[in-house]
Amino acid sequence: MRPFIFTKPATADQALIKKTNQAQFIAGGTNLLDLMKKHIALPEELLDVTNALPAAITANTKGIRIDAMVRNSAIASQAEVLSQFPLLAKAVLAGASPQIRNMASTAGNLLQRTRCPYFYDTTVPCNKRIPGTGCSAMDGDNRMSAIVGYSNQCVAVHPSDMCIALAALEANVLVTGRDKKQHSIPFKDFHRLPGTTPQLDNNLPANAVITAVEIPGNRFQKNFAYVKVRDRDSYAFALISVAAALHMEAGVISEARLASGGVAHKPWRWYKAEQFLKGKKPSAENFRQAASIAVGETKPLANNKFKTVMLQGAIETALQNCLTA
Amino acid sequence: MERKQSFSRRFFLKTTSFAGALALIPPKAKALYTELKQRLIPTKEIMPLTVTINKKAYEVKADSRTTLLDLLRENLHLTGTKKGCDHGQCGACTVHIDGQRVLSCLTLAVMTTGKNVTTIEGLADGDKLHPMQQAFIECDGFQCGYCTPGQIMSAVACVNEGHTRSVAEIKEFMSGNLCRCGAYNGIVESIQKVAI
Numbered sequence A: 001m002r003p004f005i006f007t008k009p010a011t012a013d014q015a016l017i018k019k020t021n022q023a024q025f026i027a028g029g030t031n032l033l034d035l036m037k038k039h040i041a042l043p044e045e046l047l048d049v050t051n052a053l054p055a056a057i058t059a060n061t062k063g064i065r066i067d068a069m070v071r072n073s074a075i076a077s078q079a080e081v082l083s084q085f086p087l088l089a090k091a092v093l094a095g096a097s098p099q100i101r102n103m104a105s106t107a108g109n110l111l112q113r114t115r116c117p118y119f120y121d122t123t124v125p126c127n128k129r130i131p132g133t134g135c136s137a138m139d140g141d142n143r144m145s146a147i148v149g150y151s152n153q154c155v156a157v158h159p160s161d162m163c164i165a166l167a168a169l170e171a172n173v174l175v176t177g178r179d180k181k182q183h184s185i186p187f188k189d190f191h192r193l194p195g196t197t198p199q200l201d202n203n204l205p206a207n208a209v210i211t212a213v214e215i216p217g218n219r220f221q222k223n224f225a226y227v228k229v230r231d232r233d234s235y236a237f238a239l240i241s242v243a244a245a246l247h248m249e250a251g252v253i254s255e256a257r258l259a260s261g262g263v264a265h266k267p268w269r270w271y272k273a274e275q276f277l278k279g280k281k282p283s284a285e286n287f288r289q290a291a292s293i294a295v296g297e298t299k300p301l302a303n304n305k306f307k308t309v310m311l312q313g314a315i316e317t318a319l320q321n322c323l324t325a
Numbered sequence B: 001m002e003r004k005q006s007f008s009r010r011f012f013l014k015t016t017s018f019a020g021a022l023a024l025i026p027p028k029a030k031a032l033y034t035e036l037k038q039r040l041i042p043t044k045e046i047m048p049l050t051v052t053i054n055k056k057a058y059e060v061k062a063d064s065r066t067t068l069l070d071l072l073r074e075n076l077h078l079t080g081t082k083k084g085c086d087h088g089q090c091g092a093c094t095v096h097i098d099g100q101r102v103l104s105c106l107t108l109a110v111m112t113t114g115k116n117v118t119t120i121e122g123l124a125d126g127d128k129l130h131p132m133q134q135a136f137i138e139c140d141g142f143q144c145g146y147c148t149p150g151q152i153m154s155a156v157a158c159v160n161e162g163h164t165r166s167v168a169e170i171k172e173f174m175s176g177n178l179c180r181c182g183a184y185n186g187i188v189e190s191i192q193k194v195a196i
């Protein structure tokens, strides 16, 4: 690790004043410290925001607000989350391990970096780590890589589980810039596709702080599912994950949400499949067709063709599980 | 176990290997290295910190980069907590901070100021083992024992959290602790035994 100055601002304002490109926030530290040990992140100063930022979950008539410093384990056991946003709790519990969930913050989870093995290996080229050096995954072992939305500069996938549920539930990310102006960024616009700037994971303005995530109220308390397919049963990142939520009226689907992890550089929504399901009966055949529509959007790489088959099955299973949740 | 010799094996290995390595470097190269290092690497930031570990308050000075794991093992010689991967992937370094299980390898020591840390050394009550330690012995919850301090710290938390309603639940909530010897069945049994 490179030496750094450590400070602990007492308030969000103080944290923002000190924030520069060389001074980084640290919350749970589960991603940042790992990257610092590997000399991938090289901050000159760390600003510990564990006291500066709020850590409450507040429900109101419009929905729920989860503050930046709420730990992942707290989300998964909070009564209002469990009753009104059970899909979120499910996705959070599918991620990492109990120890890491006790440490990981809401904001940190949104900003965690890709697990592309070449991004982690500082001896090989990687456009995300050092722009312009090339992408080792493109023609390398891209078994874990993207099947949709990638560019010829980066084929990495977004690693979070929590974010897949937040994408499906159309959350908003509340951020405060250095000018103290507050913005609300719709979740679909928060993370980026790689395009020609794979070094950028998201659209958080430079040196801004995330203060909370808000989820609008919804009707997905009954029919929801989170399916995560991975190399081992637990404590592994997703090969494919699917967050599904349905609302049924008079025996037909009136609203459907489908999002996936492990497929793209950002949490990916399957809008066409959602559209297809609207007004349809919740039948195995309709679920199969919806999954096929999603798979139709994908274009796998040399080593990850298996992901399309896996995606088909994962979407069908998730939709099926929605009926028995 | 009573320790007869005044130097531990750990101390002997550390000092002799260090002296041995130093003797091999020619003095000129050493000077060049020190100069280069000063130029390339920013100076270390040494910080005072106060942590309570196993109910005892410690005031130490440590490099800002020190993880809680390294503070425990290298600075305070509490070597019960183990370093497996140092990257959050194995759970060997699990300790409790304010009663919650966390990974000490991904925790900065300075960030534990004012908090209560419990390590494996803090579980037993004098010579009386913690029920979970006793259960691990009775149920063969380990083989080589390297992952064991982390497993036990995690197991104690798992019971406190109430995640013991089924074998499947125990396995899921113990998945953050890997055991290369594969003592998993004994570990699950130990937890069931204490959870009743």
Ligand SMILES: Cc1cc2nc3c(=O)[nH]c(=O)nc-3n(C[C@H](O)[C@H](O)[C@H](O)COP(=O)(O)OP(=O)(O)OC[C@H]3O[C@@H](n4cnc5c(N)ncnc54)[C@H](O)[C@@H]3O)c2cc1C
Pocket (backbone or CB within 6 Å): A024, A025, A026, A027, A028, A029, A030, A031, A032, A033, A034, A049, A053, A068, A094, A095, A096, A097, A100, A103, A104, A105, A106, A107, A108, A109, A110, A111, A112, A159, A160, A161, A162, A208, A209, A210, A211, A235, A236, A237, A238, B087, B088, B089
């Ligand atoms: C072995 C392992 C397995 C894992 N498995 C999974 C998994 O299966 N699924 C999953 O979803 N995740 C998994 N994770 C990732 C884990 O969830 C993230 O590391 C965690 O959520 C990051 O949160 P943090 O608070 O520790 O972030 P930190 O490491 O503290 O910070 C991460 C980034 O966010 C920035 N940041 C933090 N707070 C703010 C803020 N308020 N405003 C602006 N910037 C901020 C930091 O500057 C840093 O750049 C795993 C991690 C490990 C180590």
Ligand code: SF4
Pocket (backbone or CB within 6 Å): A114, A116, A117, A118, A119, A125, A126, A127, A128, A129, A134, A135, A136, A137, A138, A153, A154, A155, A156, A198
């Ligand atoms: S896929 Fe992206 S992160 Fe992985 S090597 Fe290529 S550029 Fe780097």
Ligand code: FES
Pocket (backbone or CB within 6 Å): B082, B083, B084, B085, B086, B087, B088, B089, B090, B091, B092, B093, B094, B103, B104, B105, B106
């Ligand atoms: S040493 Fe901390 S998780 Fe492996």
Ligand code: FES
Pocket (backbone or CB within 6 Å): B141, B142, B143, B144, B145, B146, B147, B148, B178, B179, B180, B181, B182, B183
């Ligand atoms: S007992 Fe050997 S690693 Fe678990």
